[in-house]
Amino acid sequence: MKGNEQSGISRKDFVKQFSLGLGALGTGVFFPNMLSANFVEGTTLNPKKVLVIGAGLSGLAAAWELKNSGHQVTLIEARSRPGGRVSTIREPFADGLYAEEGAAAYSSSYTHALKFINEFGLEKIPLAFPDTAITYHLNGNIINVKPGETVNWPYNLTAEEQELGPMGLVQKYILNTLPNEIGMPHMWDKAPLIHLDQISLEEYLKKQGASEGAVKLIKNTQWFAEVPGSTSGLSMAVSDSGLFMGGTPFILKGGNDSLPRELAKSMKDNINYNTVVSKIYDDGNKVIVSARQDGRIKDFTADKVVATFPLKVLENIDFKPSLSPEKKKAIKDIPVINLTRTYVQVDSPFWMENNVSGMAFTDLPVGNITPIVNSNGISDKPAILESIVAGPSAPRLESQDKEKTITRMKSEMKKLYPDIGEHFMKGHVKGWSTDPYALGGPSWPAPGDVTSHLRNLQEPHGNIHFAGEHTSILRSTMEGALRSGVRAAKEIHENV
Structure with missing residues (x-):
């Protein structure tokens, strides 16, 4: 997620946001920062x-x-x-706009990254929660969820699961159930962590009592759950839950x-x-x-x-x-997870007129959508709606002409933003599986x-x-x- 700078979030507000199903967040609440740094020490007497x-x-x-x-x-x-694959693009966008083609965010739990970030005095911008509605297109339904609003999620969920929403489900079935050792990546090959490699994320969720509907809701709203049946439970636990979500996410000013x-x-x-x-x-x-x-x-x-x-x-x-x-x-x-990112530049963040954030989580071919606005939040300047498609469908998108991909993604976005055609300026596509120096995500x-x-x-x-x-x-x-x-x-x- 992207947003304006903020100083942080209290535990009370965090739990409140959990209930809104806002997607994955760094918390710094549930897991201690046990990720110690370990760098090269001393000067060699035998240089190579x-x-x-x-x-x-x-x-x-x-x-x-x-x-x-x-x-x-x-x-x-x-x-x-x-x-x-840490790639910030500034062309062909309007002045002041830039977007990430690859790695989307750092976390305050990233000890090695912080060493270098601090070394160069780079400015960190914490990711903020939207203060207007987030749009969901799930199971044929469009839902705009305002902060604090309770909605009817369009899946066959238990009464408790309905009340919890997407991030509440992540808290209940993942964050509250994983062992504390997920904050100790050096323990990956020892019990209890090593046993998590034998099951998929989907199997893990079901073992904790998640319904089929809950698994689908998590899949369509969480970046780490795109292919739940093909994701190592150990990788999810240590990399996503213990590391990224064990701290506050941030981006770097300027990209x-x-x-x-x-x-x-x-x-x-x-x-x-x-x-x-x-x-x-x-x-x-x-x-x-x-x-x-x-x-x-x-x-x-x-x-x-x-x-x-x-x-x-x-x-x-x-x-x-x-x-x-x-x-x-x-x-x-x-395996690698393939990623196709399509950027649709519009003449203004027109969605603000409808009191929605521009952020969307969907089960549509357009994937999930992130709004990118001018760094000063100026509402009459060009903005971007970024589509992120991950998993098996990404290479199929990349095999076609980029203009066709832009047209298709713009058409899918129209289901969420009906006025997008009136504001469209240009588009850009980054497909990592066709990048000769990456060949995938x-x-x-x-x-x-x-x-x-x-x-x-x-x-x-x-x-x-x-x-x-x-x-x-x-x-x-x-x-x-x-x-x-x-x-x-x-x-x-x-x-x-």
Whole structure:
């Protein structure tokens, strides 16, 4: 969610908002912050020449830690910018408008992110609750829910479930039932957390007594429940409930890419952009990385390599010697969740005239909708309605012409905002499965995947170390990416 700056929310107000079904929120109420930071310590007496592949958050964190510890670091990045899937777009929007193509929010529980955010003095903007109605399109019904209003949710729910609403259901069936260890990600491979990997989010909800209708309501209103039957209960518990919802969510003023841009700026002399890696050869003494840079093949040589390719890109890299069968299987088997984001710019936030927030949760092909307004909240300036479609339908959207996607999403939005055609200016589409340097959204382990594959994803391959959110129990988060980069840096620094 996005909104104007606010100082925080009291427990009383939080519980009140829970009953409104506003979607996932960082709370800082139910879970203590047990996510301790663990960075590289000391300056090396035996500096290594390290090549970091990828200038996303994981690569930037690894490079930062290694450089500050005395190692000789070079970063190579396929794109012309840093950040990877942390991507803030400012074009083609009107002046003052920007939107996030990738990672949507940080949390005050993100210890590693906070270290870097504070290091660069970046301004945090807490996410605010809308003070006008949120729109729901569920099971053929359109409902505008005002703050404090009780509504009839259009599913077969128990009387208690009806009273609770979407976030009340999350509180009852998830937050109140998970073990305290969800705030201790290092405990992921021990009881009681490890047992959660054997069941899906949907199975977990039903074990706690959730009705079929409650599962559907949670699915259509919560970002982490898009594919409840294919989501590891462990990943949901640690990454979504214990981490993100264990703190207050916020965005960075000027865009979430402010963090990777500042990290990259501090290492600008160490970064090579527009450099696409194809082969990595480790002869036991040094590593040779072959890449295409400005249309020509260029080889980079290093003592150690940190590889931060996204999962589906990693499948296409030629490693010699070949990766272990266990690592290959892990790379192939771990799913990613595909995301298509469509941005419809309008000449003004016209929905305000009807006393609705512009935010919508739906079971329509348009997915969920977030309003993005001028940072000063000026009502007569252009604004954006952003559609987020996640899961199996996203790649199908991306396979068609972008103008067709914009037209279709605008048509779906018209069911919620009948006047949108009169205000439409332009559109933009970001499909992550068609992005050649991502080939999909973040990792999304299914039941059993964490137990079977996480250790193999983390394991070094000779002089090649691996990082990325998919190598962290904190999957699909910026914090997970940062921590994975620090972990890879520590492996190199402490074993030189």
